[in-house]
Amino acid sequence: MKFDTKPLVSAMAKFDTKPFVSAMASIMVMRTIKNELIPPEFLNFFQSGLDHLSRRFLAEFTVVIEEFQGLARNQVFEAAEIYLGTKAATVSAERVKVSKSEDHKKLSFNIDRNEEVNDAFEGVSVKWKLICIQVDSSRIRHYDNDSSAVAEIRSYELTFHKKHKNKIFNSYLPYVLEVAQQIKNGNMAIKIHSNEYGYWSRDEKFNHPMSFDTLAIDEKLQREIVNDLDKFVRAREFYRRTGKAWKRGYLLYGPPGTGKSSLIAAMANYLHYDIYDLDLTVVGDNKSLRQLILGMSNRSILVIEDIDCTIKLQNREEDEEASSNGHDKVTLSGLLNATDGLWSCCAEEHIIIFTTNHKEKLDPALLRPGRMDKQILLSYCSFSAFKQLAMNYLCVNEHELFEKIEQLLGQVKVTPAEIGEVLTKDVDATECLQDLINFLHTKKMIKEEIMDEGNVKEE
């Protein structure tokens, strides 16, 4: 079923905002959970509460869900709920009120729970607030004779700057409904986001075909990585119990062309997590960095490639000096706060991956235990990795030339990217393998010549 968003948008659009001067706008979306059973008198009570709330905090711009012609209130609430499930929520307030029933025999508990979710859409900040109130069932007239039931009334309040009203109504809300629909249908594609001008770009479909079945790395290493990921996704309770943020940091290091980006793609495809590809060189300052990270969804991978050379991250003393001089830029401590600080705990199931070709150039602060939970060296091609490449490129898993190749791979350093290039030169598998043997021979000769001339020690 596809949501018809037109009525929603038109209902909002026809709302006359001119008389209102508030800087904030708000949409209220309401729904009962308990069988949609809100007796009229309670609805009136709640409505007046809303009016009060809107006058007090949100004042001049409020649209109530009942006005959305053609789109059921519960459908919109459900869509918002599904969409926000992908985002990081923070509980801003939780109050428990205890009161006695009229006959003084029964205690009842009312829980007001306010959850906030900050979202960003094409550079516009939006704040969703879930207002969740549980009420004593005795105050509500039930139609299903379920006297033990507790009714819960939930509503969403959406706040944003009024100058973005059109964008929110015409693009953001339809987008929210569509994302929710896709999630519901189970065909939500993996997305890749990149940052531009301080916000995440509209998501692109992530079509990278790499998987752990095609990644050419040492088998033992691969098993270790997959086990680590499995353990991470199942560890919700562990992170709750230990009070740790549910995130895991990986440092992938090794020479160019050894599969660092390929491994990231395999991880995203395996976990079905979105990728946020962060280019630090276009992030203005620490505040923008923080906003970007807050704008990431749950169950996602933050990637910062070539961390050693995308930005000059100086040490903490220099950071402090820079900020006291008023120089705005992303600093090492800003980055560490973003990935490690208190507020980074707002999100759940975040994987953070740094890549580098030069681990030795990294500031030790980045490598501190607990920051990068796992450091993975992706190195030159082993024979078992080569066999995977031969399968990928030539669809062969055994060949008489393999023995020679195994021997040569033990003598020269060659990356999977180089091998991949040679294996795509010809159509015939035997010719490709022979090309590879020639290539490895040439490499071996060059290496021996260099060692003879300069008496260079092997790395």
Ligand SMILES: Nc1ncnc2c1ncn2[C@@H]1O[C@H](COP(=O)(O)OP(=O)(O)OP(=O)(O)O)[C@@H](O)[C@H]1O
């Ligand atoms: N381990 C691997 N398994 C399968 N293919 C690989 C592997 N390593 C490299 N390749 C092939 O080489 C290409 C380049 O590899 P990739 O970008 O993953 O390397 P990288 O280590 O991230 O390089 P860089 O450090 O330059 O970013 C890939 O598109 C892929 O086709």
